[in-house]
Amino acid sequence: MALITNAIKGTLDLLPKESYKTQYVEAAVREIAENYGFSEMRTPVFEHTELFQRSVGETTDVVQKEMYTFEDKGGRSITLRPEGTAGAARAFLEHGLFNDALPQKIYYLTSCYRYEKPQAGRLREFHQFGVESFGAGTPAADAEIISLAHAVFRYLGVQNLQLEINSIGCPECRKHFQDALKAYFTERREDLCDTCKSRLERNPMRILDCKSPVCSGIAAGAPKILDYLCDDCRAHFDAVQQYLRAMDIEFTVNPTIVRGLDYYTRTVFEFVSNEIGAQGTVCGGGRYDGLLEELGGKPMPACGFGMGIERLLLLMEAQGVPFPEPKKCDIYLVSMGEAAGLEAAALAEALREEGLSAQFDTVGRGLKAQMKYADKIGASYTVVLGDAELENRRVNLKAMRDGTQTELPLDDFVGAFQSIVLREALDVLDTSDLDEADISAILGGVQN
C-alpha cells in the first residue's frame, strides 16, 4: 500500500491507544483551573496577522520567523495562532468583558503553530494550556497563576521542576537597563551568534534568552535587570516572592529569564526541567500590563502563562509518572446467529444507557474469534448468546479475570449485571463501615 502523503513535519498524530494520557492531563488542568475560578475561552485558530504583530511584538522570534502567515482568498493576511494570549486579549476587548466583574480569569486548551526546527519537545503544531487574569494588577495575581501551574504539576505527580522567576521591570526602568545591556554586548559583538548580532540592534534583551552556549556564557556576565528596577517594580517583585513563600512554593530568582514575547512587564517566570533535553521549559508566563492598551483597549493590568502539553507529557513519560488506566470494556456480547446478533445489539443498547461499556460483534466473526477479540480488548466480562440461550432466557456471564461463570436471567440481564459491577466497585472501596442493608440500599437505588 502506498500512502498518498505523510503528516507534515513537526506535527503529531494522537493515536487511540495513547489518547487517554493526553485526555487525563487535559481533564486535570481543566479541573484545577476551574477550582481557581478560571473559565474556559475558545477563540479561532486564525486571526488577522496584525494582531500577533502588535501583541507578540515585531522584534520577537515568533513574529520574525515562526508564524504561519498566508493570504486568504479575499486577500487578507491571516496567521495561525502561535500562542493563546493574543486571541484571548482580542476577544476580551471585542466582547467588552472589561465591563464584567474584574478580574476576568480565563483559561484555554488550544493548538498553536510555529514554523520552528522540529526536534524533541519542539513542534510546528503543539498544544498549550494557558490562563489569563485580566484586570488583576497586584502581586497576589502573579502568585495565584504561578500557584495554579504549580498545582497542576503537583496533581499530576511531576517531580524536579525548578520554578525560576524574574522581573523585567516596566518600560521606564527597562530603558536604562537596555542601554547598559547594549553597551555590554556591543563590546563583545564579535563573539555573538548571527541571530544575536541582529538582536543587538533590535532588542538586546533577547540575547539573554539565547540558547547557544557562547552567547549564554557572555550573557552570564551581563548587567542584571534587578539592579535597574524602579521602586514600584522592586516592591512588586518583592511582594510576589512574599506570596510564594506564604504559599510554600519554592523558587529561585534567575535574572536571565526574559521570555520570548514582547508584551511582558514586571514578573516573568518559567518552570524548567533538565530531564527532557534542551527544550526544558514546560511552562512560561508573567505579567503584561501594556498588552490590552497596545491592542486598543483602556490600560489594564493582566498576567498569564502558557504550558506546553506535549512537553509536559514528555516529562511525565520520562519520569514514569503513572496515568490512570483508560475505561475498559465492561462486557462483550458474543453472539451466534442472526437472532442472537439482534438480541446482542439490543442488549448493548440497554447496557450503554445505564452507563456501562458494552460491545458486540460487527465483523461477522465466529464464537472462538469473538472470545479472542473480547480478551484482546480487555473486556471484564463476556456473555454468549445463541439459539439455546434465547429460548431458555438464561445466559452464562463469564468473568474474563478467572473464568468463573454466573447464570443470569436474560430478561433482567441489565439489572443483574449492573449489581455485579457495582458490588465489585464497592469491594475495591473501603466499605467496612457499611452493613449489608446499606449496600442493598445503594444497589437498589442504582437499579431503580
Ligand code: ATP
Ligand atoms: P522556547 O524557549 O522553548 O522556544 P517560548 O519562550 O517560545 O519557548 P512560550 O511562547 O512562552 O515559549 O510558550 C509557552 C510554552 O509552550 C513553552 O514553555 C513550551 O512548553 C511550549 N512551546 C513553545 N513552543 C513550542 C514548540 N515549538 N513545540 C512544543 N511546545 C512549545
Ligand code: MG
Ligand atoms: Mg520559542
